[in-house]
Amino acid sequence: MNLATVRLFLEVAEAGSFSKVAARRQTAQSYLSRQITDFEAQCGAPLFRRTGRGVALTELGERVAGRLRLWMQ
Secondary structure, three states: OOHHHHHHHHHHHHHOOHHHHHHHHOOOHHHHHHHHHHHHHHHOOOOEEEEOOEEEEOHHHHHHHHHHHHHHO
16 A cells, blocks of 8 residues: 555545546546555455446445545644
């Protein structure tokens, strides 16, 4: 787990959308999605539920996000 991936995960969690974050970062949505998929593999389970309108955190994702926000402070 690296700091850039943690920041990306938290940014997507806040925005609720890979597309919004990709536009802000001026990068491809598929690249961000691939990074998050790798991060989910490290965590051992999905952190996001993909919806028609973006993404929402799973129960595990909520716990991970809470701990990482504390860690980042």
